[in-house]
Each structure stands twice: as structure tokens, then as C-alpha cells.
Amino acid sequence: MGTTSFRSGFRAATDRAVSGLAILATVLVIVPLIAIFVYLLIMGARSLNLAFFLQNPVPEGESGGGMANAIVGSAVLLGIASAIGVPIGIGAGIYLAEFGRGTKLATAIRFTADVLNGVPSIVMGLAAYSLIVVPQGHFSAFSGGVALGIMMIPTVARTSEEMLLMVPNTIREAALGLGLPNWRSVLSITVKTASPGIITGCMLAFARVAGETAPLIFTALGNSFWSTDPNRPIEALPLQIWVYATGPYEDQHRLAWAGALVLIALIVIAVSLVRYVASRGVLKGAS
Amino acid sequence: MPRSEDSAVRKFLMSRGNSAFADRAFHALMVICGLSIFGIVLLILSELMLRSGLAWHNFGLHFFFLPPAHDSNLGQTGSYWDPVNGHFSALPFIYGTLVSSLLSLLIAVPLAIGLAIFLTEMCPKVLRGPLAFVTELLAAIPSIIYGLWAVFVLVPLLREYVNPFLVKYLGWTKLFVDDNPTGLGYVAAAVILAIMILPIISSLTREVMTAVPHSQREAVLALGATRWEMIRMGVLRNARIGIVGAVILGLGRALGETMAVTMVIGNTPEISKSLLSNGSSMASVIANEFSEAVSDLHRSSLIEIGLALFIVTIIVNAIARLLVWAVTRGTPASAH
Numbered sequence: 001m002g003t004t005s006f007r008s009g010f011r012a013a014t015d016r017a018v019s020g021l022a023i024l025a026t027v028l029v030i031v032p033l034i035a036i037f038v039y040l041l042i043m044g045a046r047s048l049n050l051a052f053f054l055q056n057p058v059p060e061g062e063s064g065g066g067m068a069n070a071i072v073g074s075a076v077l078l079g080i081a082s083a084i085g086v087p088i089g090i091g092a093g094i095y096l097a098e099f100g101r102g103t104k105l106a107t108a109i110r111f112t113a114d115v116l117n118g119v120p121s122i123v124m125g126l127a128a129y130s131l132i133v134v135p136q137g138h139f140s141a142f143s144g145g146v147a148l149g150i151m152m153i154p155t156v157a158r159t160s161e162e163m164l165l166m167v168p169n170t171i172r173e174a175a176l177g178l179g180l181p182n183w184r185s186v187l188s189i190t191v192k193t194a195s196p197g198i199i200t201g202c203m204l205a206f207a208r209v210a211g212e213t214a215p216l217i218f219t220a221l222g223n224s225f226w227s228t229d230p231n232r233p234i235e236a237l238p239l240q241i242w243v244y245a246t247g248p249y250e251d252q253h254r255l256a257w258a259g260a261l262v263l264i265a266l267i268v269i270a271v272s273l274v275r276y277v278a279s280r281g282v283l284k285g286a287s
Numbered sequence: 288m289p290r291s292e293d294s295a296v297r298k299f300l301m302s303r304g305n306s307a308f309a310d311r312a313f314h315a316l317m318v319i320c321g322l323s324i325f326g327i328v329l330l331i332l333s334e335l336m337l338r339s340g341l342a343w344h345n346f347g348l349h350f351f352f353l354p355p356a357h358d359s360n361l362g363q364t365g366s367y368w369d370p371v372n373g374h375f376s377a378l379p380f381i382y383g384t385l386v387s388s389l390l391s392l393l394i395a396v397p398l399a400i401g402l403a404i405f406l407t408e409m410c411p412k413v414l415r416g417p418l419a420f421v422t423e424l425l426a427a428i429p430s431i432i433y434g435l436w437a438v439f440v441l442v443p444l445l446r447e448y449v450n451p452f453l454v455k456y457l458g459w460t461k462l463f464v465d466d467n468p469t470g471l472g473y474v475a476a477a478v479i480l481a482i483m484i485l486p487i488i489s490s491l492t493r494e495v496m497t498a499v500p501h502s503q504r505e506a507v508l509a510l511g512a513t514r515w516e517m518i519r520m521g522v523l524r525n526a527r528i529g530i531v532g533a534v535i536l537g538l539g540r541a542l543g544e545t546m547a548v549t550m551v552i553g554n555t556p557e558i559s560k561s562l563l564s565n566g567s568s569m570a571s572v573i574a575n576e577f578s579e580a581v582s583d584l585h586r587s588s589l590i591e592i593g594l595a596l597f598i599v600t601i602i603v604n605a606i607a608r609l610l611v612w613a614v615t616r617g618t619p620a621s622a623h
């Protein structure tokens with residue numbers, strides 16, 4: 001009787017101890033993370049003003065100025081990246097969901113896409129440098145866009161596949177039963193039904209590459225002046241944040257915080273939208 | 288129906304032709320898009336191997352463990368990484384990457400698994416949604432923003448409070464010697480890496496734990512187990528392969544993390560025993576030096592480091608994904 005009650009007491013005590021540890025771990029994780037988030041919001045809000053969006057950077061040491069060229073530059077880069085990443089990514093997603101289901105090739109492609117998502121972005125930048133910057137002989141927004149685009153392809157492919165798989169088979173069968181050619185059925189019916197999900201998946205990939213800095217360091221390079229030329233070096237928001245944050249000027253630090261807030265706002269909107277669309281389900285969002 | 292006189296319906300259908308060509312073309316186009324994934328891997332591999340040829344030719348495999356060059360001018364050992372004299376050894380970067388990543392795992396893994404256990408087994412339902420949303424949000428925050436926070440908040444914190452504490456109480460291990468107290472170094476890098484990989488390890492662990500069928504939990508409870516025993520025997524034991532996979536995935540992310548590490552690791556191509564000293568990682572040296580590299584050998588050496596990073600992260604990620612897949616049985620996982 002003595003050993004049994006010790007044993008059960010020991011087990012109960014262990015259970016309570018581990019529960020406490022798990023709660024401790026949760027608090028240790030969530031509280032600092034929320035603190036980081038709130039700190040970013042406060043520091044960014046302090047520095048954000050209209051000039052940030054409308055003015056170009058001023059020379060070092062002077063106060064004022066904004067990051068207008070970086071915002072526009074990011075927009076150009078993301079435009080090029082989306083033009084490359086979205087069509088090919090959705091195409092790969094369509095293949096995985098519609099044509100390749102159950103095949104070994106599709107499994108291999110899916111696996112490779114997942115693995116590619118974990119490759120550091122600086123490697124993509126190196127590949128774009130080698131592929132485009134070296135033959136052209138100069139840095140350019142185009143090479144930066146290509147680096148970001150090839151990062152988008154695996155992400156968009158996986159999310160598109162996921163969304164397309166959610167479309168019930170009855171819809172596909174109905175379309176084919178009405179005499180639609182297969183390609184029409186896939187494009188006009190299945191993809192259209194899943195389009196809210198696919199679009200938000202693209203948005204998620206978009207938000208992810210919007211914050212990438214490393215691939216741009218030696219492809220787009222950065223530009224202190226206003227530029228939208230794809231053949232010239234171009235500034236980008238995360239790139240500018242990096243340069244300012246690692247510099248010694250207080251005014252630049254202030255601008256870096258404001259830029260960080262803009263980026264975070266973009267991320268929060270994208271993630272929230274994805275969750276909202278995912279919770280509504282695919283069919284309810286069909287046009 | 289007489290063959291000589293086709294019905295109007297038949298005439299209509301036959302006049303429309305069929306879509307065989309369009310179907311085949313569409314199918315082929317989609318296959319090409321799918322194969323582009325392989326194309327990307329091959330592209331990166333071929334470009335990196337092409338450009339690192341010069342460094343490979345000069346140093347061979349020794350590139351990864353060359354000792355510091357002997358500096359004949361000053362009569363002392365030079366540095367591992369000397370762009371001026373053309374001596375390039377990747378050893379300090381491999382050391383820095385390994386130290387910062389493994390240290391970050393040490394910090395992150397217990398916390399991530401604790402968080403996952405709380406969220407799947409113990410959390411009241413009303414909290415589960417918001418907490419999961421917060422974790423997902425934090426996984427999506429770009430590296431540069433973590434780096435920004437680390438430079439302005441974490442490093443001063445370490446410099447003022449944590450590092451002196453470590454030196455005072457753990458200095459006897461010779462691992463915590465702070466000759467140059469800036470707050471930068473392996474510890475700073477490890478902490479910010481831990482914060483960054485925590486959401487990934489935690490959410491993947493949660494996915495793996497949720498994949499364990501309820502019957503396992505119920506069976507253990509029916510035998511009279513406490514809640515922790517149920518978690519340990521019913522869930523963790525079944526999910527442990529997947530949890531290992533989640534941890535390895537976190538390691539993969541930590542190995543390749545560039546911006547946040549570059550901003551806090553100190554960027555000194557040296558090998559030091561002390562965890563508080565400055566160092567450098569493979570990704571950080573590329574980010575720092577590439578746009579200013581003058582000689583072809585310098586650039587080629589950096590690209591070779593990039594190639595090594597690429598191969599290592601591919602292998603690590605592949606192993607991790609296989610392990611996770613083994614538990615969740617290949618259901619399309621959400622893109623992490």
C-alpha cells in the first residue's frame with residue numbers, strides 16, 4: 001500500500017509539474033513575441049508620416065525625407081516577380097491537382113517544392129546574379145524580380161494545389177458531363193471555383209517575397225534615386241531598411257522603423273485574409 | 288437512324304470538332320509548369336557550380352577546412368579569410384553557422400514542444416484560435432524586421448544584463464568570456480534564431496501531434512494514465528518521428544537564415560571558443576561581402592559557400608520533410 005500511494009502521488013505530481021512547464025513554455029514564447037510585435041508597432045507608428053510615402057531619401061545626416069523610391073521600387077520588383085511566379089506557380093498547382101493526382105511525378109514535384117521552400121533566399125539571389133547580372137554586366141531590377149519570382153513558384157504551386165483539391169469532384173464531373181473540353185473544365189470551372197483561395201495563396205507568397213532582402217543585395221542592388229527602369233538598379237523597402245538600420249544615423253533608424261511597420265501591415269493583412277478565405281471554404285466564395 | 292441522313296444534333300456536334308489538340312496542349316503546358324520546379328533546382332545547382340569553379344579549382348575540397356594562412360609580412364598566423372592575399376577558408380563560417388544554429392535549437396526546441404503540447408492537449412478552445420493565429424503571424428514576419436528588433440532591443444539587452452550574468456556565473460566553463468562587450472556574437476544570433484524558428488517547429492509539431500488518432504489517446508487513458516502520461520505514451524511516442532522532422536526543419540531554417548544573423552553576429556571571420564565573441568556565418572558573409580567583392584576569386588569563393596549552403600539545406604529539408612510525411616502520410620501540408 002505504501003509504495004502504491006507513493007507511485008500514484010509521484011505520477012500525479014509529475015503530471016502537474018509538466019502541465020506547469022507547458023504553460024510556462026507558452027508564456028515564455030507568447031509574451032516576448034507579442035512584446036516584439038507591440039514594440040515594432042509603437043516604434044513604427046512614431047516615425048510614420050505622409051512624407052514617408054511621398055518623399056525620396058535625403059542625404060545622410062539630414063532629417064526628414066521618406067522612402068518613396070523604395071516603395072515604388074518594391075512595387076516594380078514584385079510586379080516582375082509576380083509576372084514570373086504566379087502563372088508558372090498556378091500552372092504547377094493545376095498539374096499537381098488535376099492531372100498528376102496519385103502519380104509518382106506529382107509526388108516528386110510536391111516534395112521538391114516543399115524542399116525548395118526551405119532553401120535560403122540568398123541562394124536564389126546568387127543564382128539570379130549568375131544567370132542575369134553576370135551576362136548583362138550590370139545590376140538590374142529585372143534580376144531582382146527574377147530572384148523573387150523563382151522564390152514564389154514553389155509557394156504558389158503548393159497553395160494552389162491545396163485550394164484546387166478542395167473543389168468537390170461533382171463540379172468537375174458536371175462540367176465534363178455537359179460536354180466541356182477538359183481544358184475548359186479545368187480553367188473555367190475548377191480554377192474559377194477555387195480562385196478566391198488561389199488568389200489569397202498568391203497574396204501570401206507576395207507578402208513573403210515582399211519582405212525578402214537577401215536576394216536583392218546583389219541583384220537589384222539599391223538606388224538612392226527614384227527609378228522604375230527594370231534595367232537599372234532599383235531600391236526596395238526591405239533593402240532600404242537594412243541599409244538604414246545598420247547605419248549610424250538616427251534619422252535613418254527612424255525611417256527604418258516606419259518601413260518595418262509598412263511591411264508588417266502588409267503581412268498582417270495577407271495572413272488575415274488567407275485565414276478568412278480558408279475558413280469560409282472554397283465553394284462559398286465561388287463567383 | 289438512317290446513316291445517310293444525320294440528325295440536326297449529330298450535324299451540330301460533328302461540326303464543332305473536338306478539343307483533342309487543345310486538351311493535349313493544355314496538358315503539356317501544365318506538365319511543363321510542374322517540371323519547372325525541378326528546373327529551378329537544376330538552374331540553381333548549375334549556375335552556382337559554374338561560378339564557383341574558380342574557387343574549386345584553386346582550393347579543392349580543402350576550401351572547407353583550410354587553416355589560416357601564414358602571414359609572412361608580419362610573421363604571424365594570418366586570418367582564415369583574407370581577400371587581400373587571396374587566402375580563403377570557409378572554416379570560420381561553417382563553425383559560426385553550426386554554433387549559432389545548434390545553440391538556437393537548444394533554446395527553441397523545449398519551448399516549441401512545450402507550446403505545442405499546451406496548444407493541442409491543454410489549451411481551452413477559446414484561446415486556441417487566437418494563439419494559433421499569433422504563431423502563424425510571427426512565422427510570416429520577414430527576417431529583416433527580426434533583425435531590426437534584434438539590433439535595437441535584443442543586443443543592448445544582452446550587453447547590459449544577460450552577458451555579464453553569463454560571464455559571472457558560467458564563466459568557469461570557458462565558454463562565456465567577453466573580451467569585447469558589444470552584445471553581438473553567437474549568443475545574440477542564437478537567441479534571434481531561436482525566436483524565428485520557434486513558430487515553425489511549434490506549428491509542425493502541433494500538426495504531427497494532431498495527426499495521431501484519438502484512439503491512441505483514449506486507449507492510454509482507459510488504462511488509467513494521468514494526462515502527462517497520456518501525452519507521453521499516446522501522442523509523443525507515436526509522433527516522435529514527426530517531431531524530430533519538425534526540429535530538423537527548424538534547423539534547416541536556422542542554417543540558412545541570413546539577414547537577422549548578419550545584423551547581430553558581429554561579422555568577424557574567426558573561430559572562438561567563447562559563445563559571447565563575434566563570429567560569422569555562411570549566409571552572413573555572403574550578404575556582407577558579395578556586393579563589394581573585387582577579385583574573381585573572392586566572388587567565386589563566396590559562391591562556393593552559397594553552393595555548400597544550398598546543398599546542405601536541401602539535404603536537411605529533405606530529411607525533415609520525409610520524417611514529417613511519415614507521420615502525416617503525405618497529406619498536402621500548408622506551405623510553411
